[in-house]
Amino acid sequence: MDISKLIRKNILSLTPYSSARDEFDHVAEVYLDANENPFENGYNRYPDPYQKKVKERLSEIKGVATENILLGNGSDEVLDLIYRAFCEPGGDNVISHNPSYGMYPVLSEINNVPLRKVNLDEGFRLNAQAMIDVSDDQTKLFFICSPNNPSGNLLAKEEIKKILDLQKGLVIIDEAYIDFAATDSWLSELANYPNLIVCQTLSKAWGLAGLRVGMCFASEAIIKVLNAIKPPYNVNELSQQAALKALNEEEDFKSNLKIILDEKLKMEQALDELPCILKRFPSDANFILVRVEDAKGLYDFLMERQIIVRNRSKEYLCENCLRLTIGTPEENRRLLEGIKEYNRT
Numbered sequence: 465m466d467i468s469k470l471i472r473k474n475i476l477s478l479t480p481y482s483s484a485r486d487e488f489d490h491v492a493e494v495y496l497d498a499n500e501n502p503f504e505n506g507y508n509r510y511p512d513p514y515q516k517k518v519k520e521r522l523s524e525i526k527g528v529a530t531e532n533i534l535l536g537n538g539s540d541e542v543l544d545l546i547y548r549a550f551c552e553p554g555g556d557n558v559i560s561h562n563p564s565y566g567m568y569p570v571l572s573e574i575n576n577v578p579l580r581k582v583n584l585d586e587g588f589r590l591n592a593q594a595m596i597d598v599s600d601d602q603t604k605l606f607f608i609c610s611p612n613n614p615s616g617n618l619l620a621k622e623e624i625k626k627i628l629d630l631q632k633g634l635v636i637i638d639e640a641y642i643d644f645a646a647t648d649s650w651l652s653e654l655a656n657y658p659n660l661i662v663c664q665t666l667s668k669a670w671g672l673a674g675l676r677v678g679m680c681f682a683s684e685a686i687i688k689v690l691n692a693i694k695p696p697y698n699v700n701e702l703s704q705q706a707a708l709k710a711l712n713e714e715e716d717f718k719s720n721l722k723i724i725l726d727e728k729l730k731m732e733q734a735l736d737e738l739p740c741i742l743k744r745f746p747s748d749a750n751f752i753l754v755r756v757e758d759a760k761g762l763y764d765f766l767m768e769r770q771i772i773v774r775n776r777s778k779e780y781l782c783e784n785c786l787r788l789t790i791g792t793p794e795e796n797r798r799l800l801e802g803i804k805e806y807n808r809t
């Protein structure tokens with residue numbers, strides 16, 4: 465599959481901005497090339513535009529070569545870069561499933577690239593053929609969110625493979641929640657599919673939403689074009705340092721992850737005992753989607769008690785559904801208390 469055929473023509477012929485650090489990235493004693501302030505304060509120098517140290521550590525953790533990694537100012541930036549590299553505004557289109565992550569339609573609007581939504585079935589399962597059926601020659605991207613937000617479930621590998629095998633466009637698998645799932649990442653399939661892009665983030669299981677560090681894993685051809693259009697210094701120095709520190713403290717990551725997964729199990733059991741929870745959907749993520757009689761009523765009741773959950777009622781298949789993020793044991797206890805109190809009213 466020739467990726468360059470999918471790239472927008474103006475991007476293919478682009479001469480990328482060449483920063484001072486692009487032209488000289490070796491070690492020297494005197495740096496007078498970037499109009500920086502010479503007085504050291506920890507942050508007076510521009511950050512590494514390619515975040516080499518962070519990528520080297522990620523490469524060890526993920527088993528992916530640094531050439532196959534791109535970092536963004538959150539995975540939201542990565543998703544936007546993918547739109548801008550491959551989709552001609554006003555001509556091309558992209559496909560996703562419904563319900564799914566709310567940023568895909570927003571990015572579609574911003575980039576003027578129509579998003580064709582294909583409904584999941586009532587068990588939130590993916591129908592690959594239905595996605596293929598709505599595609600045409602102008603389809604550039606397929607967005608698959610697995611585990612899916614807001615439903616929480618993994619989408620079937622065999623279905624996703626049908627879309628990859630079609631080789632019609634790029635397949636972006638958004639794995640923001642993959643660390644919570646008891647399954648392998650799609651990263652192990654990168655070598656088999658030149659049209660596969662896997663997006664992950666430090667915002668969820670790594671607990672670093674405030675840093676804004678998103679990860680993109682793909683073939684060198686794809687990473688190269690995304691590098692060419694990204695803002696040169698898109699991940700700032702503070703974020704790079706803090707990301708590297710966290711990635712070097714993998715034990716903390718693992719112990720926090722275990723607490724969240726244990727808590728999720730407890731919450732699932734406790735929710736199943738509550739009469740006002742009409743349905744609890746299975747979750748491979750760090751949140752649980754539940755259906756209640758009156759989502760707005762429970763939402764408002766909890767809010768008065770200073771507990772905020774997410775009302776997803778307006779989403780397809782999510783009528784009267786609330787999305788509950790797993791918090792600390794104390795926060796989860798308060799949520800359960802709140803719901804029990806609501807039960808009694």
Ligand SMILES: *Cc1c(COP(=O)(O)O)cnc(C)c1O
Nearest residue numbers: 538539540565613640665667678
């Ligand atoms: C939270 C989330 C992200 C993370 O976005 P960042 O910009 O990296 O914080 C990406 N995709 C999905 C589906 C999410 O729910």
